[in-house]
Amino acid sequence: MMAKTSVSRVGILLSIACFVTACQVAPPPERLRAATDILTSPDSSPAEQARAEAKYRQAMAAVVPGLLAGEKEPDIKLATKQKPDDFAPGKFRDIKVVRNRAVVTPGLIQSGLGASAVGLVPSKGPFAPSQGYRVPVTTVAVPGERADDPLSIQFVNPMLTDRAVINGQSFPLAMNLEAPITATRAIGPGSIDGFRNMLRSDRIQSHLIFFQPFDPNKIPVVLVHGLMSTPRMWETVVATLWADPEIRERYQFWFFYYATGKPVPLSALELREALEAAAKQYRFKPAIIIGHSMGGILARALVARMTPAEAETILPGVSTLVPEDKLARRSLIFEPRSDVSRVVFIATPHRGSRVAHFRISELGIRLIRLPGDLIDQIGDLELYTAGRRDRIPTSINGLSPNSRFLAALDLRAPVVPAHSIIANRGSRKLEGSSDGVVAYESAHLASALTEVVVPAGHGGFNHPLALAELRRILNEH
Numbered sequence: 001m002m003a004k005t006s007v008s009r010v011g012i013l014l015s016i017a018c019f020v021t022a023c024q025v026a027p028p029p030e031r032l033r034a035a036t037d038i039l040t041s042p043d044s045s046p047a048e049q050a051r052a053e054a055k056y057r058q059a060m061a062a063v064v065p066g067l068l069a070g071e072k073e074p075d076i077k078l079a080t081k082q083k084p085d086d087f088a089p090g091k092f093r094d095i096k097v098v099r100n101r102a103v104v105t106p107g108l109i110q111s112g113l114g115a116s117a118v119g120l121v122p123s124k125g126p127f128a129p130s131q132g133y134r135v136p137v138t139t140v141a142v143p144g145e146r147a148d149d150p151l152s153i154q155f156v157n158p159m160l161t162d163r164a165v166i167n168g169q170s171f172p173l174a175m176n177l178e179a180p181i182t183a184t185r186a187i188g189p190g191s192i193d194g195f196r197n198m199l200r201s202d203r204i205q206s207h208l209i210f211f212q213p214f215d216p217n218k219i220p221v222v223l224v225h226g227l228m229s230t231p232r233m234w235e236t237v238v239a240t241l242w243a244d245p246e247i248r249e250r251y252q253f254w255f256f257y258y259a260t261g262k263p264v265p266l267s268a269l270e271l272r273e274a275l276e277a278a279a280k281q282y283r284f285k286p287a288i289i290i291g292h293s294m295g296g297i298l299a300r301a302l303v304a305r306m307t308p309a310e311a312e313t314i315l316p317g318v319s320t321l322v323p324e325d326k327l328a329r330r331s332l333i334f335e336p337r338s339d340v341s342r343v344v345f346i347a348t349p350h351r352g353s354r355v356a357h358f359r360i361s362e363l364g365i366r367l368i369r370l371p372g373d374l375i376d377q378i379g380d381l382e383l384y385t386a387g388r389r390d391r392i393p394t395s396i397n398g399l400s401p402n403s404r405f406l407a408a409l410d411l412r413a414p415v416v417p418a419h420s421i422i423a424n425r426g427s428r429k430l431e432g433s434s435d436g437v438v439a440y441e442s443a444h445l446a447s448a449l450t451e452v453v454v455p456a457g458h459g460g461f462n463h464p465l466a467l468a469e470l471r472r473i474l475n476e477h
Contacts, residue, residue, distance in 0.1 A: 029075035029151055031059040032141040039113050040166055053111065053174070060115035060139050060153075061097035067153060068095060079142070079154045087137065087155045094120040095137055095155070098179040107243030108178040113164040114138040114156065116176030118183045127210045127254070127278060134184040135212060136177050140164050159248060177248075181239050184211065206258035206270040208278055211238065218252040219285045219341075220278075221474070224271065226293030226347075227399070231255035233292070233461070240467045247474050254278075254287075260294065265314075265331040265405050267294075268301035272337060275302070279339055286341035288477060290470070292461050293438065294399060296348025297406070303336045303343050303414040310411065314404040332405070336415045342477060343414055344470065346421045346461045347435055350410055351442040352401035401442070413447035419473055420448040423460030435460060 026034075035056035038044045044052070067078050068089060078089045097117045100109050109116075119137040123129060136159060142152045143166065156164060158175035165171075208222070209231065221241075223234045234255065241247050256274060258267050278284065291299030308319035311332040321329045399406075422443040423435035430453065433440045437458040444451065450473075454463040 027075070028059040028063045028073065031055055032063075032076075032151055033143065035059065036113075036141055036143060036166070040169065040171060056141070057097055057099070057115040060117070060141070064095050064097065064115075064117070064139055064153065068092060075150045076141075077150045077152055079152045087157050089155065091121060092119040092137075092155070093122050093132060095139070096120075096183075097139065098176055100176055101178065104178050105239045105243045107245070108176070108181075108239060110162070110172070110175045112162075112172035112174040113166070114140040114174040116158075116174050116179065118179045119155070121213065125210075125214065125281065127208050127214070127281070129184065129209055133210075133213050134180040136175065136180050138164070138174050140166075140173075142166055177242055178239065181235060181242070206256070206267070206274060208274045209255045209257055211253040211255065214282050214284075215252050216283060216285075219250060219477070220254050220287040221251050222254045222256060222275070222287050222289045224256045224289065224291040224295030224298050225260075226291075226295045227260045229260065229292075231257050233459075236462045237290075237467065237470065241471060241474065244471055244475070247471065251288075251474060256295075256298075263331075264294065264297055264399065264403075265301075266327070268298045269327075269331040269334075271298045272302060272334065275337060275339060284339070286339050288342045288344070288474070289340055290344040290346065291348060292346040293348060293458065296345040297350070297399075297409070299343050299345065300348070300350070300409060300414060301334070302340050303416045303418070304334075304409055304412055305336055305415070306332060306334050306408060308333055310408045314408055340416060342417050342419075342473070344419045344421065344473060345443070345445060345448070346466065347423050347438050347443060347458050348420070348445075349399055349438040349442045350406065350445060352403050352406050353399050353438050353442060354401060413445075418445060418448045419469070420445050420451040421461070421466050421469055422451060422453045423456045423458060423463070423466075424453050425457050426455065 035052040038048055038052035039056065063073050063076055067073060067076065095117045097115045100111075100116065115138065117137045117139055119135045120131075121133040121135055123132045136157070138156045138158045140154045140156055142154055144150060144152065156173060158173055158177070162173050162175065163170045164173040223231065223237070225231055225233050234253075238253055241251070241253075256271055258270055260267070262270075275287070289299040289302055291297070311318050311329075314332055315328065318328050318332050324330075420443065422440060423438075424430065424433045424440065425436050427433035430440045430444075435443075435456065435458045440453075450469075452465060452469045454460045454465040456463040456466070460466055
């Protein structure tokens with residue numbers, strides 16, 4: 001079939017007839033040409049467009065993996081030059097064409113020319129997911145200038161353009177940004193693993209994970225989960241924020257994955273060191289930190305100063321430890337990081353939570369296993385461990401209203417603009433209210449620029465009002 005940017009009504013009818021008869025077993029090039037004729041014709045109806053889009057996607061799914069593997073396909077070739085250039089075929093280990101779901105976060109999926117796909121980019125750098133980056137791709141079949149020219153398969157980045165050009169004419173480009181979120185393992189395992197990771201803190205190595213390949217032109221948004229959780233909790237947040245074109249253009253998402261059973265000051269130190277490692281590897285713009293629950297405490301320690309005198313109120317003798325790189329000293333004496341520009345606290349217990357005193361919490365404290373090298377490094381501090389090497393305070397101890405670390409941290413306001421999102425489980429009065437885990441009095445921060453209270457429990461980070469507030473903060477930053 002001769003490729004044209006527009007075809008007659010008769011040509012469209014012939015293409016449709018081809019779909020329901022011979023084209024069901026026709027080679028992929030013929031199916032792609034027939035679908036392209038319909039998709040690029042101003043005379044085709046919406047129903048015809050929808051059927052053509054489905055056939056186009058099926059044909060792409062049949063040929064793209066083989067082409068990437070070096071297989072020869074008659075009348076089809078991979079374009080050697082891509083736009084942008086970094087989406088050349090050699091960039092990908094694999095590409096899988098995906099279907100659009102019926103229900104999706106608005107803004108993540110749009111219909112148009114091409115087949116939406118997820119590309120697997122091999123991991124590069126210490127902050128890449130172990131399985132590689134999952135990136136959105138749209139595959140487009142471009143006819144040649146002559147009828148007997150092979151089809152050229154191009155990989156287009158829907159994050160950079162929303163148009164496809166065929167024979168000099170521009171068409172809306174198909175896009176699916178939800179599929180990479182669903183496919184990626186960058187956001188970690190589920191909630192059961194979060195509980196297991198808390199108990200087996202001796203097995204988890206804290207680290208930053210980038211959701212997409214590093215972009216020096218985008219501001220990092222670092223998402224820090226809380227107790228008994230993993231970065232998977234941020235999936236809805238990322239989907240909602242990524243659906244905003246302005247946020248996609250300006251921000252990149254990083255996740256801090258850590259063992260939540262360790263003492264809070266040590267987890268805060270590991271977050272500082274993770275950002276320091278990223279700063280040595282990349283030159284990034286000052287980051288925005290978003291922390292939920294205990295993750296908010298870690299975030300606050302990034303934008304606070306703890307002097308030797310203040311550290312002495314937590315652990316007498318810590319300021320005189322030598323050498324100065326002793327773990328206990330580094331975890332309790334620190335300066336705010338200059339590469340953080342803003343912080344958002346979500347359901348953060350700035351002054352602790354009484355849940356830490358519940359019997360079930362006391363059981364959790366006894367079950368948590370801490371790394372042996374941690375015990376070796378700080379276990380000799382008698383006042384830190386109450387004279388017992390097996391009594392190093394865990395994260396649950398550190399979230400108590402009696403925590404000296406929280407009290408010292410709360411003496412100073414964050415050195416960067418701060419925002420609070422607080423959950424209220426239903427009380428009409430804020431005073432005395434709670435999200436079921438953190439009381440309002442503990443989550444409230446007088447120095448915060450803004451405070452939004454959402455009618456939800458402790459998991460209120462997914463509430464529509466919380467998501468709207470995060471979008472507002474990022475768009476106004």
